Amino acid sequence: MPVWGSARRWEGSKRTRSRTAATDAPAPGWSPAAAGQRSRAAWSVRPLPPPGRAPHRQPTRAASIAERPRRVHCGSAARSERADQGDPMATYVLVHGAYQGGWIWKPVAERLRAAGHRVLAPTLDGCAERHDQVRPGITVATHGQEIAKLLFYEDLDRVMLVGTSSGGMVICKAAELARERIARLFFVDALALMSGERVGDIVKRAAPNDTSSITTGPTRADAEKRLFADLDPDTRAWALARYTPHPVAALEAPVELAGFWSQAWPTTVVRCRRAVNPPEAHQRRTAERLKGDWHELDTGHYPMLSQPEQLTRLLLAPVSGPGFLTGASPRCTVPGEA
Incomplete structure (x- = not known):
């Protein structure tokens, strides 16, 4: 199995997946290259939020790209x-x-x-x-x-x-x-x-x-x-x-x-x-x-x-x-x- 990042980062990601009941199968569109580009903050373990509060989301590179103005041609x-x-x-x-x-x-x-x-x-x-x-x-x-x-x-x-x-x-x-x-x-x-x-x-x-x-x-x-x-x-x-x-x-x-x-x-x-x-x-x-x-x-x-x-x-x-x-x-x- 390939290893991306440090052992601490890999172990942290396993604990996070366990808490959220996620599967080990990669999400659609996921790739090792994309995973390797994520920031350390995105992979670090965060405590679960108190009941009633929305979880904190770290802005990702994909989100910033999606928010860029689209270039269109006609109409x-x-x-x-x-x-x-x-x-x-x-x-x-x-x-x-x-x-x-x-x-x-x-x-x-x-x-x-x-x-x-x-x-x-x-x-x-x-x-x-x-x-x-x-x-x-x-x-x-x-x-x-x-x-x-x-x-x-x-x-x-x-x-x-x-x-x-x-x-x-x-x-x-x-x-x-x-x-x-x-x-x-x-x-x-x-x-x-x-x-x-x-x-x-x-x-x-x-x-x-x-x-x-x-x-x-x-x-x-x-x-x-x-x-x-x-x-x-x-x-x-x-x-x-x-x-x-x-x-x-x-x-x-x-x-x-x-x-x-x-x-x-x-x-x-x-x-x-x-x-x-x-x-x-x-x-x-x-x-x-x-x-x-x-x-x-x-x-x-x-x-x-x-x-x-x-x-x-x-x-x-x-x-x-x-x-x-x-x-x-x-x-x-x-x-x-x-």
Whole structure:
């Protein structure tokens, strides 16, 4: 039989168990490690209290842990509890763009989690690790529905919804479908089309595409030399290994938005100066229509890979103070920002 503590402590515990008619079987959840952590006072023999008086209980470590404030994720009651505790934790949903997957957000997601926030970076239908599911009928609308369903089934509230590249179109549709769950929209070098517009109306390029009946995208050589050109060699190789064509209808079908642009949305627009697409005029239209905050980063189209620290600071700005719970949105300054 293993021995924990001194002989005096063991004998004292036997006498205590005898007085209380307890069995020698350990209680549920009991372990030698936990027993070894108890204080000497908790194991010492105490006289039984006089009749009519409640026994004295020494506070235990388990009790102190149980009394700590719980960190919760969503719902109006949760927001109130967070406000009372001064807990600024937010929920970020990061939506990737064309030829990408949730993988592209990895450097930013790690930083947001390290700051204490909840982060989801889903891969959209037909993309990246879900590329073997690609089929006709995948559109911006179905991708938007997918994100709206994610917010519902994960019971997410006060969501910081972030979209990059063509993911900007997706977050517009998702926000329209899940209005009450959105705290703020972030367009990171992103497209935000009006209802009826097509990507081809905004993005003009002469680069060759590999297009089939269900997917489209730049050739792998073009992706390496143009899309990922500003990344360091190791990051470029890592991204290129994960590059996949995009569902064609999600880039060629006209966007359908019934009421997105007629509503007010707290918004941040981040333009990447070294990227040709989306054009600056298009991104400024987004900021002006939504009365959003405007920021610029001196990098290419993939700031989550080339400047993850700077981009993370921009995403954290609205939750860096009490404004997250009140609806205010403080600005922040990033090195290299205009």
